[in-house]
Amino acid sequence: MSRVASSRAALWQAAPLVVLLAVFFVLPLVLVVVVSVWDYNDYAILPDVTPRNYRDVFEGCLVALPELCVTFKTYLSTLKFCLMVWLSTLLIGFTVAYFLAFHVRSLGWQVVLFLVCTIPFWTSNVIRMISWIPLLGRNGVINQWLQQAGITDAPLEWLLFSDFSVLLAFVHLYTMFMIVPIFNSMTRIDRSLLEAAYDAGASGWQTLWNVVIPLCKPGIVIGSIFVVTIVMGDFVTIGVMGGQQIASIGKIISVQMSYLQFPLAAANAVILLAVVMMIIWAMTRAVDIRREL
Amino acid sequence: MQGVAVELIRVTKRYGAVTAVDAIDLRIPAGSYCCLLGPSGCGKTSTLRMIAGHEAIDDGDVRLGDTVVTHMPPARRGTAMMFQSYALFPHLSVVDNVAFSLKMKGVARDARRARAMEFLLLVAMEKYAERLPAQLSGGQQQRVALARALVTEPQVLLLDEPLSALDPFLRGRVRAELKRLQRELGISFIHVTHSQDEAMALADLVVVMNAGRIEQADTPRAVFDAPRSEFVARFIGGHNIVVTAAGKAAVRCDRLAVARGDEMPADGLGLAATVQAVEYQGSSVVLSLQEERHADLAAVMDDAIFFADPLQPGDRVTVRWRPGDAHRLD
Numbered sequence: 001m002s003r004v005a006s007s008r009a010a011l012w013q014a015a016p017l018v019v020l021l022a023v024f025f026v027l028p029l030v031l032v033v034v035v036s037v038w039d040y041n042d043y044a045i046l047p048d049v050t051p052r053n054y055r056d057v058f059e060g061c062l063v064a065l066p067e068l069c070v071t072f073k074t075y076l077s078t079l080k081f082c083l084m085v086w087l088s089t090l091l092i093g094f095t096v097a098y099f100l101a102f103h104v105r106s107l108g109w110q111v112v113l114f115l116v117c118t119i120p121f122w123t124s125n126v127i128r129m130i131s132w133i134p135l136l137g138r139n140g141v142i143n144q145w146l147q148q149a150g151i152t153d154a155p156l157e158w159l160l161f162s163d164f165s166v167l168l169a170f171v172h173l174y175t176m177f178m179i180v181p182i183f184n185s186m187t188r189i190d191r192s193l194l195e196a197a198y199d200a201g202a203s204g205w206q207t208l209w210n211v212v213i214p215l216c217k218p219g220i221v222i223g224s225i226f227v228v229t230i231v232m233g234d235f236v237t238i239g240v241m242g243g244q245q246i247a248s249i250g251k252i253i254s255v256q257m258s259y260l261q262f263p264l265a266a267a268n269a270v271i272l273l274a275v276v277m278m279i280i281w282a283m284t285r286a287v288d289i290r291r292e293l
Numbered sequence: 294m295q296g297v298a299v300e301l302i303r304v305t306k307r308y309g310a311v312t313a314v315d316a317i318d319l320r321i322p323a324g325s326y327c328c329l330l331g332p333s334g335c336g337k338t339s340t341l342r343m344i345a346g347h348e349a350i351d352d353g354d355v356r357l358g359d360t361v362v363t364h365m366p367p368a369r370r371g372t373a374m375m376f377q378s379y380a381l382f383p384h385l386s387v388v389d390n391v392a393f394s395l396k397m398k399g400v401a402r403d404a405r406r407a408r409a410m411e412f413l414l415l416v417a418m419e420k421y422a423e424r425l426p427a428q429l430s431g432g433q434q435q436r437v438a439l440a441r442a443l444v445t446e447p448q449v450l451l452l453d454e455p456l457s458a459l460d461p462f463l464r465g466r467v468r469a470e471l472k473r474l475q476r477e478l479g480i481s482f483i484h485v486t487h488s489q490d491e492a493m494a495l496a497d498l499v500v501v502m503n504a505g506r507i508e509q510a511d512t513p514r515a516v517f518d519a520p521r522s523e524f525v526a527r528f529i530g531g532h533n534i535v536v537t538a539a540g541k542a543a544v545r546c547d548r549l550a551v552a553r554g555d556e557m558p559a560d561g562l563g564l565a566a567t568v569q570a571v572e573y574q575g576s577s578v579v580l581s582l583q584e585e586r587h588a589d590l591a592a593v594m595d596d597a598i599f600f601a602d603p604l605q606p607g608d609r610v611t612v613r614w615r616p617g618d619a620h621r622l623d
Contacts, residue, residue, distance in 0.1 A: 195347055196380035200394035200445065201368030210396070214384045 036266035045262055053267035074247045075275070081163075081238070081248070082231045085170040089227050090220065092171065093178025097219075098212070100179075101186035117176055129169050129240045136160040136168075161243030169241040174230055178223035185219025186212070217287040225280055232276050298323040298358065298449055298481040299344060305352035306339045306505075313339045315505035316353065321483065321498060323358075323448075326475050328492035329485045331502035332528065338453060340502070341485045345374045345451050357449060368394070373447035377454045379438035381426035388413065388422040391441045412440040415474075432463045443478070450475075452484040456491060468494055489529050493517065501525050518545075519620045526622065533590050535564075535619065542619040549592040551580060553602065555609040563613040566590060568604050580604065582612065 039048040061069035068076065096117070104110050120128055135141050136159040143155040158164050189212065197207040213220075235250030249272050256265040299321040306314040314336040321327045329337040342348035344355055346367035354363045362370045381390050388409045389396075395405035413419045416436040426434055435455065442450055455471070456464045472495055475482045486492055492499045493513045500510045501524075509521045520526035523534055526543035533544050555565040566584040578599040582590040592612065604610065 190378065190380065192376045192378055192380040193382060196374075196376060196382070196441075197393070197397075199345065199347070199367045199374045200397055200441070201366075202393075202397045206397050210393070211382060 032266045032269055035263055036270045038263045038266075040261060040263045053263045054271070056264060057267055057271060070247075074249055074252060077246065078232060078248045078250075081166065081170070082228055084167050085174065085231045086224060086227055088167065088171045089175045089178045090224065092175050093223060094182055094216070094220070096175070097179050097183040097186055097216075101183055101189075117179060120172065121176065125173060126236065126240070128173060129237060132165065132169060132172075132241065133160060136165055161241070161245060163242075163246070165241045166238055166246060169237050170231060170234075173237065174227050177226035177230070178220075181222035181226075182216055182219040185216040189215050218289045221283050221287045221289050224283055228279055228283075229276055232272065232279075296323045296358070297321065297356075298325070299327075299483065300356040301340070301344070301353065302356070303353035304340070304343060304350055304355060306336070306343060306348060307351050312505050314343070317502075317505075317507050319500060319507060319510060321449075321481060323481060324479050325481055325497040326472065326495050327481065327483045327498040327500060328496035329483065329500045329502060330487070330489060330492040330528075331508075332487060335502040336505040337485045337487075337500075337502045341374075341451050341453055341483060344449070344483065345372055346370055347374070368397075368445070371448040372451055373442035373445045373449075374451040375435075375438050375442045375453065375455055377457065379426075379434045379458075381434055381437060381441070383426055386423050386425060387418065387429070387437050390426065390437055391444050393441065394445045409440070409444060412444045413437075415443065416440045431458055431460075432467065435459065435467065439474070443474075447480065449481045449483060452482060454485055454487070456486070456488075464491075471495065501528060503528070519543075521623060523622050531593075533587070533592075534622070535590075536586055537619060539621060541622045543622055544614045544619050546579075546591045547577075547593040548614055548618040549590070550613045551582075551592050551594060551604070552611050552613070553604065553608065555611060557611060558613060563611050564590070565609065565611055568606050568608045568610060570606055571604060580610075582610065584612070 035045070036053055037049050037051070039046040039050050039052060057071055058069070061072055100110055100113055104113060133140070137143070138155045138157070138160070140160070142159060143152075146152045146156065147154075193211055193215075194207060197211050202210065233250050235248055235254045238246050238248045238251060249268065253265045253268045253272070256262075256268065297320050299319075301317055301319040303316040303318060304314060305312065305316050317336075317340065329340060331337045339348055343350050346362070346365060350363050354361055356362065357370055357372065360370075367374065382393065385393065388406055391409035391412055392400075392405040395408060396402075400408070410419060410422060413422055416439050418433060418436045418440060421429060421433060421437075426437065429437065435458075439455075452471070456467055459467060468491060471482065471484070484491075484495060496513050498510060499513050499516045501508045501516060503524050509516055509525045516525065517529055517531070520529055520532060520543050523541060523543070526532040526534060531546050533546060533549065535542055535544055557563055557565060564584045564587065566582040566587075568580055569583050570581040572579040572581070573596075576596055578594045578596055580592045580594065582592060584590055590612065
């Protein structure tokens with residue numbers, strides 16, 4: 001086969017994916033960017049090129065400094081959740097992956113335990129969230145038990161519709177996204193490296209810190225990308241578990257869309273995208289994940 | 294150096310119902326090069342790993358010098374292991390790999406890197422200090438692994454098939470280098486291999502193992518000259534197993550005298566055989582011979598003697614050996 005013909009064949013082979021990405025990824029993204037510079041009034045959106053939407057997003061933000069405007073506060077709150085969820089899922093995910101990779105010896109058991117981890121995914125996100133409510137509510141199981149046992153006099157208010165319940169739901173929903181890539185990294189670690197560390201006098205913790213964690217970095221970054229992108233854009237979990245009382249960027253965008261302020265929502269989305277891309281860029285700068293792909 | 298570096302006392306390893314190492318006793322003198330030789334699955338690697346402390350010992354004891362180390366972790370035994378795959382840390386530079394054990398001991402960064410550089414100098418790898426293992430060739434990785442093991446200043450260096458991953462050309466060179474290092478450092482090397490050439494070339498003490506037992510532990514010359522069992526004779530190679538009146542015996546292939554014609558000598562000691570094949574090997578010629586009771590005799594003849602009267606396949610010959618060349622087998 002000539003080189004021209006073979007390169008043409010390669011193009012054909014790549015075509016389905018290119019079409020798929022173009023229609024479902026590139027096109028919507030371009031539309032969002034385009035709409036974000038359009039104008040709008042109470043009843044119509046008007047094709048235009050105007051910075052108005054971006055100005056509106058940050059309206060009064062610079063003047064108010066050092067006080068934080070609504071946008072900054074919301075970003076801060078979203079980033080705070082992002083950080084807490086990231087830390088919690090990382091800690092739990094790493095521990096679970098470590099257990100599965102290094103303590104469960106047989107492949108059979110690894111598969112079984114992995115399936116156990118996926119059981120929550122057999123129901124929808126919303127059902128998984130809502131099922132926390134009877135447990136954590138004012139008259140929920142935990143509060144009743146605490147009062148009966150005499151540990152508390154009154155129901156604990158911070159259990160539900162609070163930062164705590166949002167964090168809990170996020171961790172519950174997304175830890176699996178940490179476990180899988182970290183586990184994947186761990187299974188690639190040559191066991192003789194752990195023996196070599198032991199031979200060199202490393203304790204268990206020293207081996208963990210000096211050998212296992214550095215070699216798991218690509219998996220940690222991939223899991224982190226999953227978790228960070230999901231949490232930064234979330235509005236359902238924060239809405240349901242926060243009792244519609246906690247602000248998030250996703251929530252702002254969703255509200256603006258419900259008021260048909262599409263250009264404003266699009267501008268917010270573009271800014272959010274830029275922020276998330278910067279976070280991902282920083283993470284991939286720190287760790288080369290190509291090795292893992 | 295004097296004394297015994299490593300002593301195994303009825304050391305046993307079981308994997309479930311399988312006994313991998315069966316109550317072996319062995320004394321390895323200090324400052325010697327010892328090769329554990331045997332086919333795969335003979336228990337040689339398990340033995341090495343038990344000496345290293347990477348495998349629990351089910352029964353018996355291991356002593357290093359005067360200390361019983363049976364239940365000690367590797368780092369406290371005074372051993373260091375060089376792994377078959379080298380097991381270099383892929384995320385650490387060459388110098389940090391070598392300095393790893395010093396880091397674990399809490400040696401400060403500059404001090405441990407300086408010390409690591411000394412050992413890289415010893416294996417002529419100082420120019421590659423800042424490279425990652427993946428950027429090195431197999432032979433270079435091996436030198437780094439060697440430096441990493443030696444930096445702990447072990448009394449005994451354990452090498453698990455160190456040459457098996459190298460190409461034949463490199464293997465010869467590294468072999469010579471290992472021997473040189475062992476001499477210079479004056480410590481004991483215990484080297485696991487399935488290659489008899491390697492064991493012959495390197496060892497002061499060859500330990501031939503089979504099915505979890507030691508068949509023979511001796512100098513290479515004694516093992517080759519006087520194999521104690523049929524297994525050793527066959528595994529070392531270069532031997533014929535002949536059946537004599539006193540039982541089985543091993544005779545070296547190059548100690549067989551081959552004469553044309555099937556006239557048996559007067560004393561009756563000898564075999565009448567047919568030449569099956571002739572293989573020219575440069576300085577020698579290998580004859581494959583067939584005899585009634587011995588299907589696969591081989592004789593190695595000096596090329597000058599052979600070509601004075603060349604034999605052809607199908608020729609009838611008589612084969613003789615001196616009684617002193619036949620070593621009885623257990």
